Amino acid sequence: MKPLVLWSDALIYLLVISLSIFFYKLRQDPQTRERWGQVFASRLGMVTFTVIIAYVGIALLDSLHFRRALDATEGVESGEIFYDNKVTSVLDVMLGGMGERFERTYSAPFALKSFEKKNMKDEQGLAIRDYPPLKHAGQYLADPADKWFDVLVKTTAALLWGLVISALVVGVQWFMLRGSANPWYASWGIQAVIICFGVWLVSISHYYHVLGTDLGGTDVAYQSIKGVRTGVLLGTLSTLIMLPIAVTLGVMAGYFKGWVDDVVQYLYTTLSSIPGILLIAASVLLFQVYIDLNPDFFSIGMEKADARFIALCFILGVTSWSTLCRLIRAETLKISQLGYVQAAHAFGVSHTRILARHILPNVVHIILITFVLDFSALVLAEAVLSYIGVGIDPSMGSWRNMINGARSELSREPAVWWTLSGAFFFMFVLVLAANLFSDLVRDAFDPRTSMRSSGT
């Protein structure tokens, strides 16, 4: 076994660490603490935050990659160990090989037989055309009619296990958070639901394809879960690539005014007058050519897909900073006219110190609000890009690739609905949670809403 760190893995962990430091620092500011307290004092805040953390957790587990050592080929004696070209993640292991149970092609959820007919030979050796049985679904059943009873039994067992595990997890938290005034019970409830669902999904996938299989015979549930990493990463990485650009330029434009402001304004007006999709498509294709021309940079296919993914994040980030930049410029313009900045000038405080102490801390709320709002927009942007055929490499599990295929699948008769549903479900839950959470964050941090609630 050999651990493998992809570029995106490194980035996501770097990001988690820097975000933790950032939030730890923010905690020291009593006003910020009070506002976060407001977010977490509501049940909705707790629930949505738990859901988001669950997604992030899945993405993190899916970012610990390694390559399995191959068994030595018989007859060849060499000290060298060869590694599998396929990259496995910790999540794959936890899912209990869910991704390794391939069928030939489509099969419906909980089906025992394939969705398409195939030429076969029966016991007498006659050629017949029928639905072949699936390799990994319920083949141990003596009578296909027992299927739903079997599902019920296995579900009950899985749920019991799930409840035991959730009881342990919740129990530990309950013990640690006894004194907290926040509605943790809401979070515990959702944790229990997620754990039970996870345990059920993993255990029952050993016997059935819960969400069926797709064209290539891969388990749809597995693909949907693999899509979590791509979705979460795309959202966060592009936002974080965009943030420094937007903040630096916006603050500089608003604070120094004059020609700096002119340059920044020209930059973002130019950028926002080019259709975004066109720009993204052109850049992705350009980068694709670069990858194809330099095959030596990437030892395995996964690395190539990963490079393309990072490029996409980068491009999405670089093209979407203008809105935030505008907001920050306006806010900085306002703040730099306020008494405390003027007073700092009168005290001869240097520009860097004014920017760091007076301006930046007071635009953080805008950054935060934009971060959470843009996050869901970027997850959705991924799906939009499918229509022009740029975006994530097909070998990398992603919701957009699943949705992309839905055009032809839904037009069949009978329709293949489960790939779309799988992607839809996982994406919907994430975007909904992110949106609701961002609403709460905005309400807590936006000075206008806080004024409205306290004004008489």
Next chain:
Amino acid sequence: MTHQTGMTPKTDIRMRVRNLKVKVADSGDEILKGVSFELQAGKVFALVGESGSGKSVTSMAAMRLLPEALVITDGAVEVEGQDLFELSESRMQTVRGQRVAMIFQNAMTALNPVQNAGKQVAETLRLHTTLRGDALRQRVLQLFAEVGIPDPDSRYNFYPHQLSGGQQQRVMIAMALACEPDILIADEPTTSLDVTIQEQVLELIRDLTHSRQLAVLLITHDMGVVRNTADEVAVMYRGEIIERAVVDDFFHNPQQEYSRRLIDALPDLTHFQSVAVEQPLLQLDDVKVYFPIRQGVLQRVVDYTRAVDGVSLTIGRGETYALVGESGSGKSTLGRAILNLDDIAGGRITFKGEPIQSLPRRAMLPYRKKIQVIFQNPFSSMNPRLTVGEIITEGMISLGLGLSAAGREERIKQLLQRVQLEPEFSQRYPHEFSGGQLQRIAIARALAVEPELIICDEPTSALDVSIRAEVLDLLQELQREFGVSYLFITHDLSIVPSLAHHVGVMRSGKIVEQGSAQQLLTNPQHPYTQALLASVPRTDPA
């Protein structure tokens, strides 16, 4: 015109508010604790109090216009024997337009900016009367003439931003009068206006009260306005009416300690600061500050706004120079120019004989220690994310006062005590303080670098009357103790006599008259100074 002529001596009660109680829906805090009063035809009833005393809530509650967070828990509001709280919402709307009219503090935001003034008044008339076409227009012009808008025919087509603040308020009043109401509720109608215009608008309200036999509820925080306008006054304090009297009795013999404090905040034009022999500290010589007006694609400079246009003045050591002027006269810009926050276009600024105009940042640093500033709005002049201690030390660090961390700590404590605050406050954040406390902190911040001149830019105009006096007293005490000079920028002539040694009156970027406070206030030469002085409300009506 249909108004009655001749005064009716009998008391004609138009509106009766009885035991009005209002609570905050969430917390159950009582905002109004049983307020009762009556409005009489042809009389102005003034409701006075400081911000947060519940005076605006009273009027909103009476009109059933409270925000959702507040609920009326008890009481009744009767108009012609009809309890307004029992009416349906649609009936209430006709009451609001036709029986009771309201005017608000900020006319600019109450008028629709994209519709011309005449049309907005006509719209109201169209809703409530049957007038149409030319008759409608004639009625609007008639109203404009009644509220004293000059040249109503052309003003009819003006958009709100083309009208001055006073004219906007007049349009609002015309709109309120359009439907011939019996009762007028005026909520701080003159607070955002300059003193000279304020006086005219009050005059108009007074005239209308008599000519139309209106019952007026005047809500204000300004005792001068009450003195000049009202017939009867009620003082509100923390949701209660603590004193109610006829205006003359009230000013001569206030019953409550709190009322006395409010009245004492009015200026006394008989005592002045004596002018000492002085050494010049700061001299301005023909100082000009121009802001370019840019136009076109290339932002060419086509002209300049002459914010400060040739100002010369001298401030002596340990004295206070009051710079008086209405908003937009360029007085704040002058202050910023002295601080080198705005570039000057011409002239000389000398501090202790050294020229300091247009110095680069580093060369200016030694003078920053000597010249400090206090701003108008205490809430925006402190970074909400720093503790009071950090705010006060900022200048000490950046100007290199050479104190150790412990020394700075000690200094913060001294300063806070000096401005009559607790030393423990240094660990707290600005939002935990009231406006008056914050302004004290701002004073402490300025004092931290041991300045010789403090530019006070309207330091008390955002404060309530009773707190204003305390802050001014503190400033004077500090002057006696440290010998610091003040350039006191204000629009409020009433605080000048007790405070300033010298006064300059500023208008459109120029000083029209300056001299010692006594000389200028007792014997003003320039007509503008005379107008300003005439509009100052005073305890003894002249």
